[in-house]
Amino acid sequence: AQSVTQLGSHVSVSEGALVLLRCNYSSSVPPYLFWYVQYPNQGLQLLLKYTTGATLVKGINGFEAEFKKSETSFHLTKPSAHMSDAAEYFCAVTHGYSSASKIIFGSGTRLSIRP
Amino acid sequence: EAGVAQSPRYKIIEKRQSVAFWCNPISGHATLYWYQQILGQGPKLLIQFQNNGVVDDSQLPKDRFSAERLKGVDSTLKIQPAKLEDSAVYLCASSLQGGRTSPEQFFGPGTRLTVL
Numbered sequence: 001a002q003s004v005t006q007l008g009s010h011v012s013v014s015e016g017a018l019v020l021l022r023c024n025y026s027s028s029v030p031p032y033l034f035w036y037v038q039y040p041n042q043g044l045q046l047l048l049k050y051t052t053g054a055t056l057v058k059g060i061n062g063f064e065a066e067f068k069k070s071e072t073s074f075h076l077t078k079p080s081a082h083m084s085d086a087a088e089y090f091c092a093v094t095h096g097y098s099s100a101s102k103i104i105f106g107s108g109t110r111l112s113i114r115p
Numbered sequence: 116e117a118g119v120a121q122s123p124r125y126k127i128i129e130k131r132q133s134v135a136f137w138c139n140p141i142s143g144h145a146t147l148y149w150y151q152q153i154l155g156q157g158p159k160l161l162i163q164f165q166n167n168g169v170v171d172d173s174q175l176p177k178d179r180f181s182a183e184r185l186k187g188v189d190s191t192l193k194i195q196p197a198k199l200e201d202s203a204v205y206l207c208a209s210s211l212q213g214g215r216t217s218p219e220q221f222f223g224p225g226t227r228l229t230v231l
Contacts (some may be wrong), residue, residue: 004157034219041227042224043119043225044158044206045222104162105159107155108156108157
């Protein structure tokens with residue numbers, strides 16, 4: 001069975017500061033990992049994904065995440081926060097390309113940016 | 116490329132009434148998903164279609180929820196009768212599934228349902 005744990009339901013950082021959103025996963029097979037962002041009253045938008053290959057993945061809006069198998073983690077970072085980064089962020093895991101693959105979402109982390 | 120379309124965007128009903136949501140996935144996407152997102156939680160999969168067949172409906176409350184995708188394109192999700200705990204955002208997503216295609220899902224804007 002797969003699961004995702006996002007540590008911290010709410011993270012607040014100052015504008016220009018480092019953003020770090022934590023995600024740990026559990027999977028019995030090699031995982032595929034995602035970070036999605038959700039702005040108010042909108043659907044989820046893919047930030048970045050890890051499938052195979054390079055463990056450091058770069059996404060949109062300056063975000064990146066590193067897959068660490070030994071730590072079962074996929075933390076999301078951004079060197080310098082911008083006010084427009086305020087949103088809800090979801091980490092998600094799945095295990096394959098088949099039509100039966102299910103994506104499991106974490107409970108989300110709300111990111112607030114202080115001026 | 117047009118994204119996933121959903122309607123209505125907002126719906127307010129009283130408990131025991133019925134409601135239906137509509138989703139039009141991205142053209143060519145074989146797989147369609149309906150999720151329920153309760154405030155403060157991540158999306159929970161209700162049902163997954165591959166073309167017009169159901170792949171997974173294990174978390175769909177079948178006594179009150181139903182969904183169909185008759186021609187393998189558009190889909191409707193119905194709740195009858197609605198309960199207070201059905202208040203949530205209902206998200207539709209689609210993906211190119213199968214083979215070596217990435218399992219990335221593309222989401223619509225969602226329908227916010229309030230049951231009074």
